[in-house]
Amino acid sequence: MTAEFDVAVIGLGAMGSAALSFLAVRGARTIGIDAYFPAHALSSSHGDSRLIRLGYFEDPSYVPLLRRAYRNWRGLEARLRTDILTITGVLQIGAESSKIVAGTRASCKMHGLAHEVLDRADMARRFPAFQLDDEDIAVLDPQGGYLRPEAAVMGYLKLAAQDGAVLHFGERVIAIEPGDGGVTIRSADGHYRARKVVVATGSLIAELVPQLRQHAVPIRQVVAWYQPRDGFATEPQRMPCFLRDEGAEGSYFGFPAIGADGVKVGRHAHFREPIDPTQPNPAVNDADTALLDGFISKRVPAAAGLRVNAVTCRYTMLPSEDFLLDLAPGHPNVVVASPCSGHGFKFASVVGEILADLALEGQTSLPIAAFSFEAMNRFVAARKPG
Numbered sequence: 230m231t232a233e234f235d236v237a238v239i240g241l242g243a244m245g246s247a248a249l250s251f252l253a254v255r256g257a258r259t260i261g262i263d264a265y266f267p268a269h270a271l272s273s274s275h276g277d278s279r280l281i282r283l284g285y286f287e288d289p290s291y292v293p294l295l296r297r298a299y300r301n302w303r304g305l306e307a308r309l310r311t312d313i314l315t316i317t318g319v320l321q322i323g324a325e326s327s328k329i330v331a332g333t334r335a336s337c338k339m340h341g342l343a344h345e346v347l348d349r350a351d352m353a354r355r356f357p358a359f360q361l362d363d364e365d366i367a368v369l370d371p372q373g374g375y376l377r378p379e380a381a382v383m384g385y386l387k388l389a390a391q392d393g394a395v396l397h398f399g400e401r402v403i404a405i406e407p408g409d410g411g412v413t414i415r416s417a418d419g420h421y422r423a424r425k426v427v428v429a430t431g432s433l434i435a436e437l438v439p440q441l442r443q444h445a446v447p448i449r450q451v452v453a454w455y456q457p458r459d460g461f462a463t464e465p466q467r468m469p470c471f472l473r474d475e476g477a478e479g480s481y482f483g484f485p486a487i488g489a490d491g492v493k494v495g496r497h498a499h500f501r502e503p504i505d506p507t508q509p510n511p512a513v514n515d516a517d518t519a520l521l522d523g524f525i526s527k528r529v530p531a532a533a534g535l536r537v538n539a540v541t542c543r544y545t546m547l548p549s550e551d552f553l554l555d556l557a558p559g560h561p562n563v564v565v566a567s568p569c570s571g572h573g574f575k576f577a578s579v580v581g582e583i584l585a586d587l588a589l590e591g592q593t594s595l596p597i598a599a600f601s602f603e604a605m606n607r608f609v610a611a612r613k614p615g
C-alpha cells in the first residue's frame with residue numbers, strides 16, 4: 230500500500246510540534262496527531278514559563294546543542310513575529326562546591342561562556358529578592374532567561390499548518406505497526422500509512438514504545454505562584470530566573486513576576502512520586518504547598534506573599550536523567566523522542582530539527598550519541614549491583 234504521508238508525528242507537545250514544523254518546512258508530507266489539544270494540563274509543555282540557560286551544570290556536553298537551540302528559538306520568533314525567549318539572566322545559587330554552582334562554572338570554563346560570580350554582599354546589592362547563607366555564592370549566566378511554552382507549541386503548530394502539515398487533535402493513537410514499506414498508525418478514528426513515524430508522546434511514551442517500559446517513569450511535579458511582598462525587587466529586570474542548590478534536599482527553580490500570578494517556584498522532581506500517566510494528575514496537597522511555602526519564605530522573601538495558584542504537572546524521567554533521541558531498535562522507520570527528565574523544554578527547538586533529520590535522513594549531524602538506546606542500556610547495566 231502506498232504511504233499517504235512521508236512522516237506522521239504522534240504527540241504534539243514541545244517536541245512533536247517542533248518536529249512537525251521542521252518536517253513541513255522541508256517539504257515532507259506530514260500529519261501530526263495529538264490525543265488532546267496541545268499544551269494541555271496533562272502534557273508537560275504548559276504553565277507560562279520554562280528556564281533556558283547556556284552554562285549547563287548537568288554536563289558541558291549539552292552546550293553545543295543549546296547554542297543551536299538558542300539560534301532556532303530566535304528563528305521561530307522571526308518567522309512568527311512574536312517573543313518566545315526573554316533574556317533575564319539565570320542565577321545559579323548555592324555553596325561553592327554544590328553540584329549546580331560548581332557544574333555551571335565548569336561548563337562556562339570549558340566552553341568560554343560569559344558569566345559572573347557574585348558573593349552574598351554583591352547579591353544583596355544587585356538582586357535583593359534573594360536571601361543567601363554566608364557561604365553561598367551565585368553564578369550569573371547572562372544568556373539565561375525564560376521561554377513561553379504555550380506560545381512556542383502553538384507557534385510551531387501554526388507554522389507547520391502554514392507549511393502544509395495536516396493536524397488532528399483529540400485523536401488518540403492506539404498502535405503503531407512498523408513494516409518494510411512503512412508504518413501503519415491506528416487510532417480510535419481510523420488508520421494512516423506513513424513512511425516514517427516520530428513518537429513524541431511524553432509521559433505516555435511507553436505505551437507505543439515497549440523498549441521504554443521499564444525506563445521512562447512519569448513522576449508528579451508541582452509548581453506554585455506567589456504575589457510578591459516587594460513588587461519592585463521581583464520585577465524581571467531586578468530578579469533573574471534562578472536555580473537554587475539545597476544539597477541533599479535537591480534543587481529549586483523559579484521565575485520573577487512575569488505575569489499576573491507573580492513569582493513561580495518549584496522543586497526539581499518534587500517528591501519523585503511515580504504516577505499513572507493514563508489518569509488525571511493527582512491534586513496538590515498540603516505537603517506540596519508546605520514545601521514550596523517554606524522554600525520561598527526562606528530563600529526568596531521578597532516574593533513570599535499570598536500563594537495564588539499551585540498546580541500538578543508531570544515529568545518523564547529516564548534512568549540517567551538525560552534524553553532519548555534515537556531510531557527504535559530493529560525499526561528504522563520509528564523515531565523515538567523522550568527528551569524530558571524535567572529539563573527538556575529549552576532544547577525543543579533543536580530537538581525538532583534532530584527529529585526531522587532522523588525521520589528524513591535516518592541520521593543527524595548534531596551531537597546526540599549520548600541519547601541513544603545503546604547509551605541508556607549501558608547506563609542501566611552499569612547501575613545494576615554485582
Ligand SMILES: Cc1cc2nc3c(=O)[nH]c(=O)nc-3n(C[C@H](O)[C@H](O)[C@H](O)COP(=O)(O)OP(=O)(O)OC[C@H]3O[C@@H](n4cnc5c(N)ncnc54)[C@H](O)[C@@H]3O)c2cc1C
Pocket residue numbers: 239240241242243244245262263264265266267268269271272273274275276278279280281400401402403429430431432433434450451452482495542543544566567568569570571572573574575576
Ligand atoms: C512543571 C514543569 C517545569 C519544567 N521546567 C522546565 C524548565 O524550566 N526548562 C526546561 O528546559 N524544561 C522544563 N521542564 C521539562 C519540559 O517542559 C519537558 O521536557 C517538555 O515539555 C516535554 O515535552 P514533550 O513534547 O516530550 O511532552 P508533552 O508536552 O507531554 O507532549 C506529549 C503529547 O503527546 C500526546 N499524546 C500522548 N499519548 C498520545 C497518543 N497515544 N496519541 C496521540 N497523542 C498522544 C499528549 O496529549 C501530549 O500533548 C519542565 C516540566 C514541567 C512539567
